[in-house]
Amino acid sequence: MIYAQPTFLPAGDRYVLIEFGNEMNLDLNFMAQGLASAVRQAAIPGIIETAPCFASLLVHYDPEILTLSQTADLLGGLAASLGRSDDIELSSRLFYLPALYLDPWTRECVEDYCARIAKKVPDPELLVQENGLDGVDHLVRLHSSSEYWVASLGFWPGLPFLMPLDPRARLTAPKYNPPRTNTPQGAIGLGGAANSIYPVATPGGYQIFARTPVPIWDATGTRRGFDGALCLFRPGDRIRFVPVTRDEYDAVEAQVNENRYEVTVVEYQKFVVRDYKAWCEKLPGKRA
Amino acid sequence: MIEIVKAGLETSIQDYPGRIGYWNQGFPPSGPMDSWSFRMANILVGNAPGAAGLECQFLGPTLGFQQDTVVAITGADMRPTLDGIALPLWQSVAVRAGQVLALGAARLGARAYIAIAGGIANPERLGSRSTFHKAGVGGIDGHAVKAGQVLPVFDGTGTAGLVVPEALRPEIRTDRRWEIEVCAGPNDDWIDAAGQERFLSSDWKLSAKSDRTGFRLEGPEWTFAEKAINKPKEHGSLPSNIIDHGYPLGAINLAGQTPIILVNDGPSMGGFINPYTVPSAAFWKLGQAKPGEIFRFRQVSVEEAQDMARAIKARCVAGNLVTL
The missing domain is CATH 2.40.100.10 (Cyclophilin-like)
Structure with a gap:
């Protein structure tokens, strides 16, 4: 299934894993890559890098700059602004x-x-x-x-x-x-x-x-x-x-x-x- | 320049925090496993905390110096000598051209760090001098150092006779038992309550089948939550299978029934769950543990783990050093 809202899973002191759904589906990968691309363009201080996978995106952040909840809020906002996967355009x-x-x-x-x-x-x-x-x-x-x-x-x-x-x-x-x-x-x-x-x-x-x-x-x-x-x-x-x-x-x-x-x-x-x-x-x- | 006379078991060039920014192409950061000891070695010789130095695993190298310089050795006690005379750890020491620094087998701990004033000047690959052995990237020719190689060194301005106060050093365990902090997640909800309790209350033995990609643990069986058993079939057939996802560094990755802590040279993604994650502040303990030693895991919050990393960073500054 594709989740109505992405799920944020804390992963230690410097990572958060964002899941978009729990199936193998190109749409989920488009969402993961769409968010990765949006994060790159936004160049948010404290977001170090991201790694998209089939249905999820791992985000590496700097806890010296962002707390976990700030990171989740920023990414949640970006994910919401992407809208439906139909609207995603990727290089x-x-x-x-x-x-x-x-x-x-x-x-x-x-x-x-x-x-x-x-x-x-x-x-x-x-x-x-x-x-x-x-x-x-x-x-x-x-x-x-x-x-x-x-x-x-x-x-x-x-x-x-x-x-x-x-x-x-x-x-x-x-x-x-x-x-x-x-x-x-x-x-x-x-x-x-x-x-x-x-x-x-x-x-x-x-x-x-x-x-x-x-x-x-x-x-x-x-x-x-x-x-x-x-x-x-x-x-x-x-x-x-x-x-x-x-x-x-x-x-x-x-x-x-x-x-x-x-x-x-x-x-x-x-x-x-x-x-x-x-x-x-x-x-x-x-x-x- | 420094000549490798004997290589030791696995002596590699590392810098800190390593090769960052390439996780989405499958590159791990590499870097020193015990970055606390590593950073301390660097500041002792007047370097930036992350400058390239040597990580020595289990059995250290023998180095011939072709220039006057200042060095510091931290981390595991490999009984270092300079021209046969015992050298102290956690202290900057002057070395003259022609002298030979020799490290032996680790008496306490597993990994020693050697910093040289100026830092090692091997070429950067993808923004880092760290060695990633598995894929042959970084270091000198991509691998651990070999006898006969010569390491280039940047000019440095080290001062001999500086010491890291004992209270600011990591305390390497002498009883072969370690308490390792973990944060719950990302997939702790795939383990049932009994399994979570068992993970946190059991002894886990560090397997000899461990290296810089992963630390295998031996211990009790895992039991799973409903979520791990009834799931869409594309997750895979084992309870610990999940649709391939990104792995955080430090993940306790459950391959079937075998937990493997993914460390500095670990894989970036895969199809197993990660119920817990070892935070960065506890990595130095992994770096100093030897196969056969026992781990107990203690759960901390993300915020506590971040505070611990901050506290270590605050210790690794030149202002904290004292003179002999």
Whole structure:
């Protein structure tokens, strides 16, 4: 459900957690990001930073400047001024990432897991089964058909939690049990209703079925396209996966290795929630 | 310049308050776990309280000095020596070029801090010199220091012979038992009344499987409120599962039945509840506790926790130091 009023939960001496509801719903994330954006613009002395998640916003404040109740009052006022989520407009960039679907590296990783840890249905086939698709080609078509919304970043610096903006591309999948001990860097995965990209080789629990050669994390902060940041994405960005052949994948990887790859990105535009919802309403063939 | 002769177990460059402002990209602040001792070390050598220094964990390093300077060592007692002669803690000391400072295993406490006049001058990453080992960010090449490395140091103006009065130092426990303050929330209402009572009245042992990302605790089972059991299925199947949300630093994060205190290098978000949060003023105790030691938690209000942090900050100022 979406709460009538956001709930303020104290979290120690310098944080407050604001919950907008208790379900996985893009609308709740728009509210969290809308409030984060409003807080940034208001530049309130004593509010240090915020971190949006699916349905909530964590706020870090300075108790030397603001009390808990002052912080809650200020944020409550800002949240009320945002109005309905329809009225929220968010700054958003659109990234085009080449992706080799059904790639050899994620397949090898799954086969290794089956051999060493636990037998399971290979990840692409499991996604087909779980979502009643016509086969792995259908999975590739459907997965690459939507833009993905960066709902939040976490777990690892720069790791994006993604939700498809086209409701017809919503897929679900169970997570690995037990988790994998390794995942190739750049693997694209899905667990529960969330998609993600693994910034570096890490353990993981999402079903994996594609890989991008484009780094989304750079500890040196010197890569092209990162503007000195260490992570490619910020909350509120969008990603479109562009299916490529193995040759195209290898060509991009070679450019990346020589640090001459230019990330394809449409710079900041306004994402208007009202327009997005109107578009969703008109879509034919929505998946339940 | 200072040469790392021996690295110790995990000696890392940290500054205070660390890498702030990147929580929404998944970066923790890092920084010293016992920021009380850390700040005191800095003011002893004439630095700003947050200047970059060394955190030494369990077993300290051996450092060779290539310049005259002033240093101070605080926090855990690792029996420091200068050219083999014992050095006092909580005091600024003159060091000559060519001398060797050696720290051993911690006799009392877990983390010692070494401040050098001027502060360590490694490059800033995202506004901080702190080391975040897990992702290889900050410090020198992103990790704990290694033998053979040379640390650059800013020019400083330290004075030898300054002392932190005993009453202004954190009191590291000698009986291996710690009383740690906690604030209720954000998810205390997911635990039933018996579970809340049990949390506050039980002994919790600090597990050896603890590091700068999280402190695991061993203790009794948790019991849950109705809210944790009957909930929309997107929260997940375990009572302690919740829709992924932001984690406050200090959260007592309940992964299944295992509470993990999320500390300086901890994750920014995840799908487990945080029934309690350790406030910043109690972090120094976490920093000085060794695996196997026992925690008892005492609930305080948010306002009390904020007052405690203010009191520590008021102690960590140069005007409070005395001369030998």
